[in-house]
Amino acid sequence: MNLExxxxxxxxxxxxxxxxxxEIAPHAGRWxxxxxxxxxxxxxxxxxxxxxxxxxKDLGGPGMDMITYGILTEELGRGCSSTRSLLTVHDMVxxxxxxxxxxxxxxxxxxxxxxxxxxxxxxxxEPGAGSDAKGIATTAEPDGDAYVLTGRKRWITFAQIADLxxxxxxxxxxxxxxxxxxxxxxxxxxxxxGLLGTRASMLGEMAIDRCRVPADNLVGRIGFGVSHVVAAAxxxxxYSVACGSVGIAQAALDASLSYSRERAQFDKPIFDHQLIxxxxxxxxxxxxxxxxxxxxxxxxxxxxxxxxxxxxxxAKYYASTVAARAATDAVQIHGANGCSEAFxxxxxxxxxxxxxxxxxxxxxxxMVMPRFEFPDF
Amino acid sequence: MDQTQIKIKEFLSRFFKNHDLxxxxxxxxxxxxxxxxxxxxxxxxxxxxxxxxxxxDLDLDxxxxxxxxxxxxxxxxxxxxxxxx
Numbered sequence: 001m002n003l004e005x006x007x008x009x010x011x012x013x014x015x016x017x018x019x020x021x022x023e024i025a026p027h028a029g030r031w032x033x034x035x036x037x038x039x040x041x042x043x044x045x046x047x048x049x050x051x052x053x054x055x056x057k058d059l060g061g062p063g064m065d066m067i068t069y070g071i072l073t074e075e076l077g078r079g080c081s082s083t084r085s086l087l088t089v090h091d092m093v094x095x096x097x098x099x100x101x102x103x104x105x106x107x108x109x110x111x112x113x114x115x116x117x118x119x120x121x122x123x124x125x126e127p128g129a130g131s132d133a134k135g136i137a138t139t140a141e142p143d144g145d146a147y148v149l150t151g152r153k154r155w156i157t158f159a160q161i162a163d164l165x166x167x168x169x170x171x172x173x174x175x176x177x178x179x180x181x182x183x184x185x186x187x188x189x190x191x192x193x194g195l196l197g198t199r200a201s202m203l204g205e206m207a208i209d210r211c212r213v214p215a216d217n218l219v220g221r222i223g224f225g226v227s228h229v230v231a232a233a234x235x236x237x238x239y240s241v242a243c244g245s246v247g248i249a250q251a252a253l254d255a256s257l258s259y260s261r262e263r264a265q266f267d268k269p270i271f272d273h274q275l276i277x278x279x280x281x282x283x284x285x286x287x288x289x290x291x292x293x294x295x296x297x298x299x300x301x302x303x304x305x306x307x308x309x310x311x312x313x314x315a316k317y318y319a320s321t322v323a324a325r326a327a328t329d330a331v332q333i334h335g336a337n338g339c340s341e342a343f344x345x346x347x348x349x350x351x352x353x354x355x356x357x358x359x360x361x362x363x364x365x366x367m368v369m370p371r372f373e374f375p376d377f
Numbered sequence: 378m379d380q381t382q383i384k385i386k387e388f389l390s391r392f393f394k395n396h397d398l399x400x401x402x403x404x405x406x407x408x409x410x411x412x413x414x415x416x417x418x419x420x421x422x423x424x425x426x427x428x429x430x431x432x433x434d435l436d437l438d439x440x441x442x443x444x445x446x447x448x449x450x451x452x453x454x455x456x457x458x459x460x461x462x
Contacts (some may be wrong), residue, residue: 100432221435227415228435235416306388306420309413371413373391 003295005067013071019048020079028080031200032347035193037082039161046116050076050087052094054236059098060111066302070243070294077247078254081351082200084247086119088240088359089157093120093166095236096177100220100229105179109164121162122233123153123180123206130155131364133168133175133226138208140169140176147171147218149178149211159204160191166219167208168230174223177230178213186211197350235309237359238316239297245319245355246291252323252330252348253283259334259343270333279329287326290319310372317365320355327352378443381426381450385443388421400444405437415440422446428453 005013023044031037045051053069055061064072077084094113097105112118129135138151149169156165165180180187192203220229257280260271270276293315300308330345331338338345356362378386378400386398392414393407404410418440419430428450439449 100435102432220432223437224435227412228419231412231416304420304424306417306424308420309416368413 003292005071009065009068009071012068013075016072016075020075024076024083025079028082028200029341029344029347031080031082033199033341035195035199036160036202037086037200041083042086042116042119042161045083045086046114051090051116052110052114054091054095055098055110055114059106061094061098061114066239066298067295070239070298073240073243074247074250074291074294077244078251079247080200081198081244081248081354082202084240084244085157085198085201088237088244089122089162090120091240092122092233092237093164096122096166096219096229096233097179099232100177100224102216102219104216105219109179113164118163119158119161120164120166121156121158122237123156123159123165123167124230125153125155127152127154131361133230136168136170136175138167138169140171140178142171142215143212145215146212147178147215149180149208149213151208153206153208155192156204156206157198157201159189159206160202165206166229166233167206168225171222171225175225175227175230176222177219177225179217179219180208180211180213184211184213195354197347197352197354199350231309234359235301235312239294239301239312241355241359242290242297242312242316242319243294245316245323245352246287246294248323248348248352248355249283249287249290249319249326252326252345252352253280253287255343255345255348256280256283256330256333259337276333279333283326283329286322290315290322293318307372307374310369310374313360313365313369313372314374316359317362317369320352321362323352323355379447382443382447384425385422385446385450388418388425389443398443400447401442403441404443405441410440418446422450426450426454 049062050072053062053064057063073084073087076087097109113120124133126136126138128137140147140149149167163182167178167180169176169178186209188207189204192205260276261269263270297308297312297315300311327348331349334343334345337343340346382400389398389404423430439445
């Protein structure tokens with residue numbers, strides 16, 4: 001067993017880290033307050049080759065290996081969770097098309113998603129349907145050589161700027177996925193503001209009023225929208241969120257180590273107080289454990305292991321709870337300063353909470369994971 | 378059963394404990410098939426037999442039994458599957 005990154009993966013990590021330190025992290029607080037990412041950022045991420053990295057080379061993508069992808073999302077998550085969430089949802093759409101899209105969808109859409117010409121968004125949640133994906137009420141009615149989509153989608157990350165939506169519907173009474181373009185007549189998008197965390201993720205609510213889409217926009221087959229299309233996209237999303245959570249936890253740890261060495265109380269740095277050391281030790285160990293779970297899930301995904309689905313869920317479950325705990329402890333270590341937006345841990349605290357909810361809440365995973373057959377060690 | 382069917386049965390047996398799965402037995406009627414198994418089954422077929430399951434293969438009848446999955450594998454790999462026995 002070798003748990004070391006390859007030389008190429010280490011170089012990539014250094015590259016990602018330098019980019020995030022120079023172009024992402026310094027602006028994350030402002031983007032959070034403005035509740036928006038700058039349009040130029042999408043172009044910049046595309047220039048760097050960070051969009052659609054899951055698309056294999058034979059389909060016009062970079063075909064980044066899953067460990068390197070995990071490192072990329074960790075480093076972005078360390079600097080700005082909203083930027084990480086752009087990659088998360090964009091890559092979920094890419095993954096759904098790679099996995100279950102038609103040949104025409106792959107040929108026409110994937111290159112545009114990889115280049116950043118279009119931004120993808122994942123439209124599953126509704127006012128009345130969240131964790132219970134099969135409870136979606138949006139409908140798709142056949143109409144000649146097209147389908148007519150009607151319904152509402154809520155909490156759709158980057159709906160404010162997305163060009164292409166992967167929309168989940170009931171078609172013939174069965175869960176079914178369609179691609180819906182932004183300029184389709186009947187589609188209206190209302191921004192959602194005032195969120196707790198990942199505030200620059202530009203969420204929106206979609207009012208889908210008899211939107212007519214060509215039959216060619218069907219992804220997969222009728223009835224396989226949840227079991228296969230959602231499942232493939234959410235596995236990608238969970239992996240991205242898991243690695244992004246490690247990034248948040250690492251950022252919380254970095255900030256806590258730095259602050260605790262500078263901040264003096266009772267005539268010594270708080271770093272030298274045992275109770276602070278205890279908090280730091282838990283953060284160090286838990287971040288490392290979460291990262292290892294992510295690497296294992298990444299490796300299993302890379303090798304096509306059937307159990308990757310379960311392992312990815314385990315990684316997301318643990319890493320998101322670690323992020324929430326680490327960010328909470330980081331605020332505690334920072335005291336009153338941690339409650340101020342002048343210190344990044346305040347944003348990390350809010351962003352970390354979101355990670356325990358998105359891409360399958362902690363409680364849903366607690367319901368599901370005992371049903372998996374994990375290999376024995 | 379041939380080697381393909383034995384491997385498929387072994388994989389499915391993880392989910393159908395204490396049940397001796399027959400080659401032509403409808404796994405959907407046993408009540409244990411859900412979205413958690415669905416993608417794992419696709420990944421298993423692809424990794425184990427080196428074939429690619431595509432959107433056109435998304436048909437419940439392709440995954441209904443050990444025999445049906447074996448037939449799918451045979452079709453995807455260009456070989457004929459043996460009959461259930």
